[in-house]
Structures are given as structure tokens and as C-alpha cells.
Amino acid sequence: MTSRKFEIMVGFFVALGIAALIFLALNVASAGVTGSGQTYNLYAKFDNIGGLKVRSAVKVGGVVIGRVEEITLDPVDYAPIAKLAIDSRYNNFPDTSSLSILTSGLLGEQYLGLEPGFIDETVEILGEGGFIEDTKSALVLEELIGQFLFSQGNHD
Amino acid sequence: MDWLQNLGKGTLSSFAAIGRATYLLFGALFGGKPNFKKAFPLLIKQIHVVGVQSLVLILVSGLFIGMVLALQGYTVLIDYGAEDSLGPMVSLALLRELGPVVTALLFAGRAGSALTAEIGLMKATEQLTSLEMMAVDPLRRIVAPRFWAGVISMPLLAIMFSSVGILGGHIVGVEWLGVDQGSFWSIMQASVDFTDDILNGVIKSIVFAFVVTWIALFRGYDAVPTSEGISQATTQTVVQASLAVLGLDFVLTALMFGN
Numbered sequence: 001m002t003s004r005k006f007e008i009m010v011g012f013f014v015a016l017g018i019a020a021l022i023f024l025a026l027n028v029a030s031a032g033v034t035g036s037g038q039t040y041n042l043y044a045k046f047d048n049i050g051g052l053k054v055r056s057a058v059k060v061g062g063v064v065i066g067r068v069e070e071i072t073l074d075p076v077d078y079a080p081i082a083k084l085a086i087d088s089r090y091n092n093f094p095d096t097s098s099l100s101i102l103t104s105g106l107l108g109e110q111y112l113g114l115e116p117g118f119i120d121e122t123v124e125i126l127g128e129g130g131f132i133e134d135t136k137s138a139l140v141l142e143e144l145i146g147q148f149l150f151s152q153g154n155h156d
Numbered sequence: 157m158d159w160l161q162n163l164g165k166g167t168l169s170s171f172a173a174i175g176r177a178t179y180l181l182f183g184a185l186f187g188g189k190p191n192f193k194k195a196f197p198l199l200i201k202q203i204h205v206v207g208v209q210s211l212v213l214i215l216v217s218g219l220f221i222g223m224v225l226a227l228q229g230y231t232v233l234i235d236y237g238a239e240d241s242l243g244p245m246v247s248l249a250l251l252r253e254l255g256p257v258v259t260a261l262l263f264a265g266r267a268g269s270a271l272t273a274e275i276g277l278m279k280a281t282e283q284l285t286s287l288e289m290m291a292v293d294p295l296r297r298i299v300a301p302r303f304w305a306g307v308i309s310m311p312l313l314a315i316m317f318s319s320v321g322i323l324g325g326h327i328v329g330v331e332w333l334g335v336d337q338g339s340f341w342s343i344m345q346a347s348v349d350f351t352d353d354i355l356n357g358v359i360k361s362i363v364f365a366f367v368v369t370w371i372a373l374f375r376g377y378d379a380v381p382t383s384e385g386i387s388q389a390t391t392q393t394v395v396q397a398s399l400a401v402l403g404l405d406f407v408l409t410a411l412m413f414g415n
Contacts, residue, residue, distance in 0.1 A: 003197055003200070003201070006200050006201055006204040007200055009204050009208045010200050010203045010204050010207070010208060012208075013203065013204075013207050013208045013211060013309075013312065014312065016211075016312075016316060017311075017312030017313075017315055017316060020312075020315045020316045020318075020319040020320075021315050021354075021358075023319050024251070024315065024318065024319055024322075024354050025350055025354065027341070027345070028247050028251070028319075028322060028344060028345065028348050028354070029345065029348045029349060029350040029353070029354055057346070109346075
């Protein structure tokens with residue numbers, strides 16, 4: 001019957017459309033650590049966040065473990081505070097860990113590199129709301145050039 | 157005084173046309189009680205005509221547009237050593253703009269003109285009047301299934317267009333020009349957002365589907381029932397639908413990505 005043929009063709013059409021949407025959702029948009037899974041929050045205070053943005057990646061050894069969720073300014077000392085959402089599977093970082101703002105490539109986007117610290121009896125494990133003390137700010141190219149010129153001038 | 161009279165006449169007739177078009181839409185969507193058991197086979201038939209038969213056109217166009225985007229983007233980006241950004245360039249251009257817009261333009265040419273000609277000829281051969289004689293509402297029997305078929309088909313076609321376009325960009329960028337496969341996909345994934353980019357593109361194409369199908373059906377239903385009238389109505393469908401899509405695209409883009 002012709003209507004059965006139409007129904008099969010339309011079924012195929014709709015299935016293809018849904019398959020394309022799933023392809024877009026999983027392969028083209030980031031389906032990894034984007035806050036859809038279980039996360040916990042860490043906080044870190046920087047002197048200067050440079051080009052860090054909300055949704056920038058947090059990486060350990062190049063592996064993405066979370067994202068920057070919010071960037072605010074401390075009302076007392078006007079230092080930027082980054083709120084990080086970290087995947088709950090990675091919940092064993094000691095509070096001696098350090099964070100630095102790194103750049104992928106020379107002109108690439110900036111991300112946070114987390115360097116896990118040492119563990120002994122006095123060190124606590126970072127949990128929900130934990131605060132990372134040891135942070136290194138972004139390299140601001142203009143400041144580097146300024147320092148370089150200044151140091152050149154001092155030699156004379 | 158002639159020009160004043162013409163201006164008044166033009167204004168009145170365009171308002172009358174908007175009124176008739178609104179009447180057509182409401183009659184098709186809300187006139188009478190919906191009978192899903194009867195309407196479903198009609199809808200399936202129309203999705204086949206409007207959607208499935210446009211599939212090859214959409215897929216081939218999507219593939220080539222993705223390939224051209226990758227090729228053009230590569231020649232510019234390589235100058236700045238930024239050819240790794242080819243992935244996000246191709247995918248964002250397709251998902252936000254080209255997917256919905258080009259699909260809507262092709263759809264207006266491929267399916268919209270066919271809808272206008274079909275309904276116009278039904279009117280010219282008095283099939284619509286015969287249906288009314290038999291107490292069958294032509295708005296519900298003829299117009300409604302075609303309208304819903306258009307609104308359902310076009311977003312699906314736009315999604316497929318974007319997917320195939322991204323695959324085409326991958327073929328040219330990665331397989332042919334030698335952009336690193338890992339950075340092509342991973343930088344794309346880092347910069348494409350599901351709600352901001354993909355869903356907004358789908359919303360765009362739903363709006364376009366609504367407008368294009370509505371214009372096509374109204375032009376057919378409102379055609380002068382002669383062979384010349386049908387030919388004019390078909391032309392008007394393609395012209396007005398294309399202009400409406402491009403104009404609306406600017407408004408929607410300003411609303412979605414403007415700030």
C-alpha cells in the first residue's frame with residue numbers, strides 16, 4: 001500500500017532529523033564537563049585574571065575537569081574571585097594545590113591549570129566551597145613588555 | 157490625484173490581504189474540532205511531499221556549503237596561523253545563520269512554490285469549491301496538513317543541513333587541507349553551546365518554517381484562478397518568502413546574538 005510506503009519514508013526522515021540533532025548535541029557542542037553532571041564548587045582569588053572568561057576550562061595536566069562558573073570582584077580588596085565548578089569524580093585535591101592562568105598556544109584562549117599539591121597529615125582535602133590559596137595570575141603581555149623595557153633601562 | 161488614489165488602493169488591498177491571510181491561518185489551525193485519526197494520514201502524506209522529497213536537495217546543498225566555507229575560511233585563517241579555528245568558524249556559521257536561512261530559501265523554492273501551484277490549481281479547477289459543496293472544510297482538509305507538514309519538516313531539514321555542512325567542512329578542512337583533526341573538533345566543542353547556538357538555530361528555522369509555509373499556502377489560496385494568476389502567485393511566493401526570511405533573520409539575530 002502506498003500509505004505504508006509514505007509512513008516508512010517519513011519515519012526515516014524524522015529519524016534522520018533526530019540523529020542529526022543528537023550528532024550536533026554530542027559531537028559539535030561540548031557534552032563533557034559542562035555542569036550537566038554532578039559538580040562541586042571551589043573558589044580562588046587572583047590578582048589579575050587577564051582574558052579568563054566564564055565557561056573557560058579548568059585542566060589538570062591537560063585534562064578538562066571543570067569550568068569557570070562565575071567571576072566576581074571581592075568588595076573589600078577589589079581582587080577578582082573565580083568560582084569553579086569541578087566534576088565530582090575529581091574530588092581529591094589537597095588545599096596545597098595551586099592554580100595558574102595559562103594560555104593554549106601563543107594567541108589561544110586562556111584556561112586555568114590546576115597543579116595538585118602534596119598531601120600529609122596537616123593538609124585538608126578541598127571540598128564544596130573550598131578555597132585555593134596559591135594562585136598565579138595571568139601573564140599580561142603589556143606588563144611583561146613594560147618590565148622588559150624598564151630592566152633594559154636600568155642597565156645603562 | 158491618481159497617485160493618491162493608487163496609494164490608498166494599495167494600502168487597502170494589502171490590509172485586506174493580511175486579513176485574508178490571518179483568516180486562512182486561524183481557519184486552518186483552530187477551525188472546528190481536530191480529528192487526529194483522520195488528519196494523521198494526510199499529515200504523513202504531506203510531510204513526505206514537503207520534507208522527504210526535499211531531503212536530497214538539502215543534503216547536497218549543505219555538504220557543498222560546508223565544504224566551501226571550510227575552503228574559504230582556511231585561506232584567510234592560514235595567514236594568521238589560526239587554521240585551528242576552522243572548526244568553530246564553520247560550525248557557528250552553519251548553526252547560527254546558514255543552516256536555518258539557506259534551508260528556508262531552498263525550501264521556499266522547492267516546496268513553497270509547489271504548495272502554491274497545487275492549491276492554486278485546485279482553486280482554478282474548482283476542487284476547493286467542490287469540497288465545500290460536500291461540507292468538507294478545505295482549510296482543514298487541504299491547508300492545515302500542508303501547514304503542519306511545513307512547520308515540522310523545515311527545522312528537521314535545517315538540522316540535517318547544518319550536520320552535513322559540518323561534515324563537509326571536516327572533509328575539506330581535515331582530510332584535504334590537513335587541519336589537525338583533534339583541534340578541529342575539540343575547539344569546535346569548546347566554542348559551540350547547545351542552547352545558545354544549536355537551539356537558537358532551531359528556533360530560527362521554526363519561525364522561518366511558519367512564515368514560508370504560511371505565505372506559500374496563502375498565495376495559492378488567494379491566487380487568481382487562471383493559468384496566469386497561478387504563475388504570478390508562484391513567483392510571489394518565492395519572492396515574498398525569501399524577503400521575509402532574510403528580513404526576519406536580521407531581527408531574530410539581533411534579538412538572539414545582539415548583545
